[in-house]
Amino acid sequence: MRTTDTSDDRRPAEPLPVVRLPEFTRADLDELSGNADDPFGIAELPLEWRSKDEHFGIRRDGRLVAHAGLVTVPVSVGGVRTDAVGLGGVIVAPDLRGRGLARAVVTAAVEHARGMGPRFGLLFCLPDRVPLYERLGWRVLEREVLVEQPGGPAVMPLRCMWTPLREGAHWPPGPVRLLSLPM
Numbered sequence: 322m323r324t325t326d327t328s329d330d331r332r333p334a335e336p337l338p339v340v341r342l343p344e345f346t347r348a349d350l351d352e353l354s355g356n357a358d359d360p361f362g363i364a365e366l367p368l369e370w371r372s373k374d375e376h377f378g379i380r381r382d383g384r385l386v387a388h389a390g391l392v393t394v395p396v397s398v399g400g401v402r403t404d405a406v407g408l409g410g411v412i413v414a415p416d417l418r419g420r421g422l423a424r425a426v427v428t429a430a431v432e433h434a435r436g437m438g439p440r441f442g443l444l445f446c447l448p449d450r451v452p453l454y455e456r457l458g459w460r461v462l463e464r465e466v467l468v469e470q471p472g473g474p475a476v477m478p479l480r481c482m483w484t485p486l487r488e489g490a491h492w493p494p495g496p497v498r499l500l501s502l503p504m
């Protein structure tokens with residue numbers, strides 16, 4: 322018989338499969354985050370974001386408990402235009418954090434991204450999330466990054482991180498400008 326999950330259940334999470342989701346709606350985010358006002362902690366930043374095209378999720382007893390999204394974004398690096406796979410919308414249900422669900426859903430998304438074509442994955446995050454993504458193989462991009470906003474290019478106030486999607490891919494030198502809203 323299955324044990325009913327409770328919010329104070331601190332057992333290690335059983336391995337749960339990552340599945341492709343057809344979409345990730347505001348209602349999904351509200352359910353996943355427990356109707357948090359500011360689920361990603363970035364509401365105060367004056368930034369417009371873009372939606373993601375591909376969605377990965379983990380369900381536990383039918384409930385969506387983790388999500389990561391991907392979208393191909395154009396980027397200029399050192400004056401050369403290329404594409405990157407943007408990772409965003411990474412979130413785990415508050416009562417199930419610290420059990421490896423972000424690792425599982427981000428790892429599955431990055432595995433998928435390896436087949437999408439671009440050589441690099443790219444993400445933006447608050448400084449206190451950097452160690453988490455470093456654990457997952459991402460590296461800080463130690464330079465200013467411009468992103469598109471409705472009023473024109475703006476300096477991204479969040480940390481930018483990248484990960485190679487192909488063997489031996491190294492982030493090229495030179496100014497970095499995302500030619501799209503950030504993800």
Ligand SMILES: CC(C)(COP(=O)(O)OP(=O)(O)OC[C@H]1O[C@@H](n2cnc3c(N)ncnc32)[C@H](O)[C@@H]1OP(=O)(O)O)[C@@H](O)C(=O)NCCC(=O)NCCS
Binds near residue numbers: 361452453
């Ligand atoms: C950030 C968030 C997604 C992490 O989810 P999680 O399920 O608790 O993360 P995991 O348990 O999978 O942790 C992944 C790894 O990062 C490590 N880690 C997590 N937080 C860390 C921290 N603050 N510092 C260092 N390492 C950290 C874990 O130890 C784990 O490493 P390991 O697998 O090698 O042991 C979750 O806290 C969340 O949903 N926060 C709100 C939304 C948000 O901020 N999303 C990120 C937007 S960029």
